[in-house]
Amino acid sequence: xxxxxxxxxxxxxxxxEVIPAARRTxxxxxxxxxxxxxxxLDAGFELFTKTGTALPEETVQALKExxxxxxxxxxxxxxxxxxxxxxxxxxxxxxxxxxxxxxxxAVAENPEDKPNVDLVVVRENTECLYVKQEVLTPGxxxxxxxxTRLITERASRRIGKMAFEIALGRPRKQVTIIHKSNVLSVxxxxxxxxxxxxxxxxxxxxxxxxxxEQIVDSAVYRLFREPQIYDVMVAPNLxxxxxxxxxxxxxxxxxxxxxxxxxxxxxxxEPVHGSAPDIEGRGIANPLAAIRSAALMLRHLxxxxxxxxxxxxxxxxxxxxxxxxxxLGGSSKTExxxxxxxxxx
Ligand code: NAD
Ligand code: MN
Numbered sequence: 001x002x003x004x005x006x007x008x009x010x011x012x013x014x015x016x017e018v019i020p021a022a023r024r025t026x027x028x029x030x031x032x033x034x035x036x037x038x039x040x041l042d043a044g045f046e047l048f049t050k051t052g053t054a055l056p057e058e059t060v061q062a063l064k065e066x067x068x069x070x071x072x073x074x075x076x077x078x079x080x081x082x083x084x085x086x087x088x089x090x091x092x093x094x095x096x097x098x099x100x101x102x103x104x105x106a107v108a109e110n111p112e113d114k115p116n117v118d119l120v121v122v123r124e125n126t127e128c129l130y131v132k133q134e135v136l137t138p139g140x141x142x143x144x145x146x147x148t149r150l151i152t153e154r155a156s157r158r159i160g161k162m163a164f165e166i167a168l169g170r171p172r173k174q175v176t177i178i179h180k181s182n183v184l185s186v187x188x189x190x191x192x193x194x195x196x197x198x199x200x201x202x203x204x205x206x207x208x209x210x211x212x213e214q215i216v217d218s219a220v221y222r223l224f225r226e227p228q229i230y231d232v233m234v235a236p237n238l239x240x241x242x243x244x245x246x247x248x249x250x251x252x253x254x255x256x257x258x259x260x261x262x263x264x265x266x267x268x269x270e271p272v273h274g275s276a277p278d279i280e281g282r283g284i285a286n287p288l289a290a291i292r293s294a295a296l297m298l299r300h301l302x303x304x305x306x307x308x309x310x311x312x313x314x315x316x317x318x319x320x321x322x323x324x325x326x327x328l329g330g331s332s333k334t335e336x337x338x339x340x341x342x343x344x345x
Pocket of ligand 1: 018072077254255256284285
């Protein structure tokens with residue numbers, strides 16, 4: 001590649017505070033990566049309230065011309081708003097970003113030590129309850145709400161393969177399937193069995209990967225009691241969403257956990273956190289999740305050395321503990337944390 005075209009979609013709330021920090025970090029890499037070209041793009045709930053559309057067609061088309069993208073966060077109201085639907089859920093579908101990869105790792109006090117939490121949640125990103133087919137009907141005893149939960153063999157197989165591939169690149173090489181097949185034997189049963197069948201069809205490629213499984217509720221219990229038992233956790237959309245937020249608590253803050261939405265032809269970095277309306281506009285949002293998301297995006301584009309540089313700088317800032325935002329017990333501003341990262345780059 002001669003140049004790297006990066007779509008930037010800060011969207012709502014603190015997305016607008018942390019995405020610029022991620023951009024500045026990418027710009028500081030210099031010749032480690034191809035020449036950068038940023039494309040500013042609009043989406044989100046605020047845009048919806050102004051224009052009636054949360055995800056303009058121009059944004060989708062412009063993204064398709066980019067090599068990769070960074071997304072901030074959207075504010076999706078919990079009540080139903082006529083005509084509104086979350087742009088991030090739509091984008092994942094539109095660009096077929098079928099995997100949401102969320103590494104959650106603690107920073108050990110001593111750089112030589114192994115952290116007690118070092119796992120990756122691999123979340124299916126296109127189906128499950130997020131197909132959003134919900135209906136409300138009057139029943140005999142009041143309203144009844146129903147939702148469709150879609151699990152397909154195709155989506156389960158490709159997310160399963162992604163999990164095996166990620167495991168191959170990690171020292172422990174272990175995949176744990178998260179499911180609830182004891183109750184949902186048809187939907188979760190299909191997810192579980194499809195992934196269990198992957199190694200046999202892999203012509204030996206996944207022979208070195210240890211395959212485990214765990215029912216989702218006890219998986220969360222064990223995640224809190226003994227997080228070190230997990231390496232790669234592969235889960236249907238909703239369980240994956242919940243587990244990764246839960247795992248974020250183990251490493252101190254949602255403001256630290258990055259992700260990428262990945263498909264076969266596109267990758268979009270996105271911090272795991274939301275738009276955080278409770279701290280919006282105060283300049284105290286933790287930019288590290290967004291900065292790490294930029295690194296993760298580069299890693300998926302095979303710029304591992306550049307990604308390592310960013311991760312190392314971020315880990316140093318966390319380890320030193322002098323310049324941290326309030327979510328980590330510090331009193332520094334977003335800008336100061338960014339400066340500390342840039343200095344260590
Ligand atoms: P949230 O992740 O926005 O915030 C949860 C808590 O973590 C808040 O107390 C917040 O202040 C804190 N927090 C999150 N990120 C932080 C950061 N970078 N630095 C410091 N503190 C941070 O979740 P929520 O409050 O449940 O949701 C708020 C809005 O975000 C909702 O409208 C929701 O729909 C949306 N949301 C969007 C996404 C997304 O865009 N992918 C994900 C989750 C939630
Ligand atoms: Mn979430």
